[in-house]
Amino acid sequence: MRNVIALDVGGTGMKAALVGADGTLLYEARRPTGRERGAEAVVEAILGFAAELQDVGRTRFGAAALAAGVAVPGIVDEASGTAVYAANLGWRDVPMRALLSERLGGVPVALGHDVRTGGLAEGRIGAGKGTDRFLFVPLGTGIAGAIGVGGRIEAGAHGSAGEIGHIVVRPGGRKCGCGQLGCLETLASAAAVGRDWAAICGDPQASAADAAKAVESGDERARTVWHAAVDALADGLVTGLTLLDPRMMIIGGGLAEAGDTLFAPLREAVRRRVTFQPVPSIVPAALGDAAGCLGAGLLAWDLLSTEVTA
Numbered sequence: 001m002r003n004v005i006a007l008d009v010g011g012t013g014m015k016a017a018l019v020g021a022d023g024t025l026l027y028e029a030r031r032p033t034g035r036e037r038g039a040e041a042v043v044e045a046i047l048g049f050a051a052e053l054q055d056v057g058r059t060r061f062g063a064a065a066l067a068a069g070v071a072v073p074g075i076v077d078e079a080s081g082t083a084v085y086a087a088n089l090g091w092r093d094v095p096m097r098a099l100l101s102e103r104l105g106g107v108p109v110a111l112g113h114d115v116r117t118g119g120l121a122e123g124r125i126g127a128g129k130g131t132d133r134f135l136f137v138p139l140g141t142g143i144a145g146a147i148g149v150g151g152r153i154e155a156g157a158h159g160s161a162g163e164i165g166h167i168v169v170r171p172g173g174r175k176c177g178c179g180q181l182g183c184l185e186t187l188a189s190a191a192a193v194g195r196d197w198a199a200i201c202g203d204p205q206a207s208a209a210d211a212a213k214a215v216e217s218g219d220e221r222a223r224t225v226w227h228a229a230v231d232a233l234a235d236g237l238v239t240g241l242t243l244l245d246p247r248m249m250i251i252g253g254g255l256a257e258a259g260d261t262l263f264a265p266l267r268e269a270v271r272r273r274v275t276f277q278p279v280p281s282i283v284p285a286a287l288g289d290a291a292g293c294l295g296a297g298l299l300a301w302d303l304l305s306t307e308v309t310a
Contacts, residue, residue: 001026001061004300005053005068005104008114008292009033009046011088011141015289016049018057018065019297023125025290027056039091046070046096047103054104068100069110069300071117071292076159081111084159087177110299116153116162117295118252118287119146123153124298126286127250135246137164137237138253138285142177143185147244165189169235187232190254196225212258227265229255234269241270242277252285259284 003026008015010033018027029052034045050068057065074086081097101109112120119136128134128148136146143165147154154161165185166178173182186192190208197211198204200221214222237249255262267282287294 001063003057003061003063003065004297004304005050005057005065006293006295006297006300007046007050007053007068007070008117008296009042009070009072009089010114010292011035011073014046014049015293016053017293017297018053018061019294019300021301023294023297025294025297026061027053028293029053033089035089039089039094042089043091043094043096043099047100050100051103065104065107065300067108067110067300067303068104069112069117069296069298069303070096070100071112071114071296071299072096073114076111076113078111078113078155078159081109083111108300108303110296110303112296112299113155113159114292115144116146116155117299118291119148119162119250119295120153120298121287121291121295122146122250122252122285123148124151125294126291127283128248131248133244133246134248134250135162135164135237135240135244135280136250136252136285137240139188139190139233139251139255140253141189141191143189143236143253145240148246164236164240167236167239169232169239184232184236188229188236188255193225193229193255196229197222200225208255209257212261215258215261226261230262230265230269234266234273237266237270237282238273238277241274241280245278246280249280249282250285251282252288252291256284 003018006017017025075084083094083096097109097111134148145162145164168182170182174186176183193208198206215226
């Protein structure tokens with residue numbers, strides 16, 4: 001059975017799959033990233049995991065993978081196949097595509113940015129299927145974005161398009177890891193909401209999910225935290241829709257798991273802010289934490305399609 005290897009590398013864990021030509025996940029596995037062992041060990045873990053999947057393809061499906069796709073965090077040069085920098089993983093200028101192709105016996109390899117790769121999957125087979133222009137915004141530890149246009153994801157001139165989390169929505173506000181003050185992700189990420197709720201409720205382990213439950217139970221303190229985050233998020237999204245005019249905004253990540261507790265006030269907050277701009281539909285992501293892995297599989301199959309066309 002024809003298959004490709006798909007790898008989604010995160011700060012703490014890796015998700016991998018063998019993906020069939022129709023997008024079916026033929027086999028799935030997970031492993032810790034092992035970042036505490038250092039950057040070189042992480043790279044070796046990725047290569048070894050991919051080689052194991054190649055062996056699974058041979059033994060279970062009678063065919064080694066035809067290609068591989070890998071999604072990684074940080075700064076990614078997709079054209080050269082280089083994982084340029086990832087603070088959480090400690091690496092710089094890793095020639096990931098070349099290393100992985102060599103480990104897999106010369107099969108073609110596609111390298112992608114984790115959020116853009118997840119956006120590719122959401123656009124083609126998830127919430128944005130059939131939509132020509134969308135913005136995918138996962139709300140997790142931070143906030144990033146993927147700009148979907150005509151079935152592809154726009155990377156930008158330098159590979160950093162879509163970084164909506166670093167739009168300044170509260171000038172002079174909280175210090176962001178990027179060095180600016182008042183970035184969107186310092187206020188509306190799942191991590192930010194969890195931190196703010198923990199400070200108010202007195203439980204240092206409280207999370208954004210706990211804040212959402214408190215909102216649903218009618219806790220006014222939680223409502224204050226929640227609506228401050230929703231207002232900041234709406235400001236960021238309106239900036240995005242004004243610049244990009246998407247037909248759809250797909251919201252994913254941990255915060256989106258709150259469902260209507262997030263989406264009802266968010267849609268209303270966006271509607272209040274627009275003037276001349278058409279309001280896009282604002283919908284939850286459909287693929288959950290499988291999006292990056294599915295997107296990596298799409299990158300691999302796209303690579304094969306391009307080679308056949310060429």
